[in-house]
Amino acid sequence: MRIHLPPAASISWSYFLDVDGTLIDIADTPDAACIDASLLDLIARLYRASGGAVALVSGRALSDLENRLGALRLPLAGQHGLERRDAAGRLWIHAAPPAAKHAIKQALAPALARHPGLLLEDKGLTLALHYRQAPHLAAYARRSMVRLANDANAGLEVQFGKRVAEVKPSGIDKGTAISEYLAESPFRGRRPVFIGDDLNDEHGFAEVNRLDGISIKVGHGSSCARYRLPDVTAARQWLDNALQEVT
Known part of the structure; x- marks a missing residue:
């Protein structure tokens, strides 16, 4: 498979990041996954450097994400966009019957x-x-x-x-979550980036493509994402490279 590498990352963009399979390797069970200290540091540095234009957009529950992030607080979308905490701390929920x-x-x-x-x-x-x-x-x-x-x-x-x-x-997904964030500060007006690895990330890729953003699939498999990174290590390194602008 030919890999189309994304352009150099910029802190002027908005970043929307899946977690499992994208920033950390997938574990045998959801509870066994671990967000390590180096990743927490990377997310915190990117969040500060971009003026807060970073959100995690995950299939995990929002409470699960918050527990794993510890003291780090940033915008989060959980359960594929069904629950979303915006940059102002407001919570939006789409509940199942x-x-x-x-x-x-x-x-x-x-x-x-x-x-x-x-x-x-x-x-x-x-x-x-x-x-x-x-x-x-x-x-x-x-x-x-x-x-x-x-x-x-x-x-x-x-x-x-x-x-x-x-x-x-139905009708709510990672693409709708990204769209909602982009209508709000500090994401509004920035070029969107979405990085994911799975079928449930395709909605996010499609929305970012529609907006002429940067869609990046991590790993193998068919996708509408315009760019590829081979693995979790490469995804984290690409994000870290954006911070070279401010070092």
Whole structure:
């Protein structure tokens, strides 16, 4: 695969960053992932140098991100844009119907008992069925989640990712989160950058492409992103290079 490297990064841009698979390697389970001290330092330096125009846009719950960031505070979008904290600290939430979510959890209980390799993660607004530890169940997991989302008849859709199928409210995604940020200070008027690695990042890539921004996919696989970086290390180094302007 030919890699089209992105142009040199600039602190004058707005940065929207996925986390798992982009800034840190994907772990066997969501809880096993670790945001290391060097990454926290990189994000903090980029945030300061860019005048606050940095947001993490993740599939993780916002509370999960906040716990892992420790004292570092910056704009965050969690659960694929369903919850978003803006630069002013305001919280925006798009909730799934609780009855539909409860019904899906109940329907999945027998499958989870039968297949211990499956892991159901309740993020609060979404339900993510992970099959990383049971990859042979990929088709079964995907098919089950699509059926349950359709049966709920509650405006839900399934977002696929790396060995995960996630039921979420439709119409809200990482692209809509980025669009909302770009209408606000300090992101407004800057060229947007979005870096991601997974299928659930394609909405973000598409939105940034529409705005003539810089869309970067980390790793392999088909994508509408205009640029590529080979791995997490390269993504972090590219961001660090932007800070050379101010050193």
